[in-house]
Amino acid sequence: MRIGIVGLGLIGGSLGLDLRALGHQVYGIARRPDTCVAAVTMGAVDSATSDLASLAPVELVIICTPIAAIAPTVQALVPHLSPETVVTDVGSVKGELVKEAAAHWPWFVGGHPMAGKAEAGLAAAETHLFVNRAYVVTPLETTPAAAIALVQALAQSLRAKVLTCSPADHDLAVAWISHLPVMVSSSLIQACLQEPDETVQVLAQSLASTGFASTSRVGGGNPELGLMMARYNREALLRSLHSYQTQLASITHLIETEQWSQLEATLAASQQARPEFL
């Protein structure tokens, strides 16, 4: 198959490496000429240019740009696409974006391969990045069945775990398990900076160990990613944050009122529930 990839960073580059290994012909699009050269050199694409018109021959386009550029890219692609060319994306928030993209091009199918890395950019691209990772496909009710099937087959061919759901359900789910943890974890770091006594502050920094390291990990990550989650999944994230605040207030109340058996029951319920998410 001829496949276009727009945006040659970590995800676009990694997709290119795997898709070429599967025998597809990969057409890359990047703004910067040196990225085009690097992508060809490392074998992530067969050819690359900054010109969207070069994608006229492809049967599938995967948009791997930052989230704000996805819908505008679909719009800019439209004049160059053959009828029934399937367009998908890899954005980590789906709701409004899928509606907007599908309004430009009905053969658009939202996608979200959940395979992040600490590093970003083409240099961090690697083969088999998507193996055994979730790959969520988020069609609308109006999306053509053939387009959905093609994106599902693409994800399957990368040996990802393919899940299909509505864009709205996707956004609610990732708010809970991906976006809420970032805000919870960042707030922990911020709180630990509020200690007014310098001696205690330095001591806390010396004593912080694996427990603090785990709980603060995603809150100490890339601020642009956290901002993107909040900005594009604002409503679902706020819903999760408010529910979280209620739970935190409830645990705090149990401690304030010394309701120890209820506190132990809550902590035991957390211990029991966690494996269902892993």
Add this chain to the structure above:
Amino acid sequence: MRIGIVGLGLIGGSLGLDLRALGHQVYGIARRPDTCVAAVTMGAVDSATSDLASLAPVELVIICTPIAAIAPTVQALVPHLSPETVVTDVGSVKGELVKEAAAHWPWFVGGHPMAGKAEAGLAAAETHLFVNRAYVVTPLETTPAAAIALVQALAQSLRAKVLTCSPADHDLAVAWISHLPVMVSSSLIQACLQEPDETVQVLAQSLASTGFASTSRVGGGNPELGLMMARYNREALLRSLHSYQTQLASITHLIETEQWSQLEATLAASQQARPEFL
């Protein structure tokens, strides 16, 4: 040196293994006869009994019982101790406990080796558990200098990183970096169980990945440990929890009011501050 260890679980057993390897003679105390036998068999102690009177010959006693039993054990030991025998403990909260224990025995020096494991009990004991881990020594102003020096030397001989501070400062510091994360993390698990839509709930469980796993890890741990933190370090933990709630409310407010550049600045500050704790 002749050293007594009261309570032969993970910490008591691991201390015994290392101290015997360093050439000390270790006298064990456990309530259950089969624990005494197991401790001798595995080489964690030279001898073991349930009788505190057997500790008459020792120069140092390390109390490794659950936290609630530490001060009562010091009191019960007093009739059997030679003058100037140093008594220390390994409890993870220090404030009231150190005051109470020192009232029974002025040669008591609080200690907290910060070396946990997921498993508990004597069977989980291992050599070198304390190497490169923090070991906090928490004397009072009235504690004899020789007693402090002995406990510091003990911790040093285990190749731990020895820190000395007041019991109150210890409790404030561990509230921030150890006890607060447990409540923050448990609240995350509780919040994620509040999704009213069954489809979204199942989807969230399927999509939860490394970010959720890290942030929820300590909240999904042993409920007895979490309860102990809240119960014995209640005041410091509540102080940290209230500060955390303020930070969380502030991040939530930035999202509600779409103050994106301020949110990004906060997330960037978290990213920058985290390494100071690791």
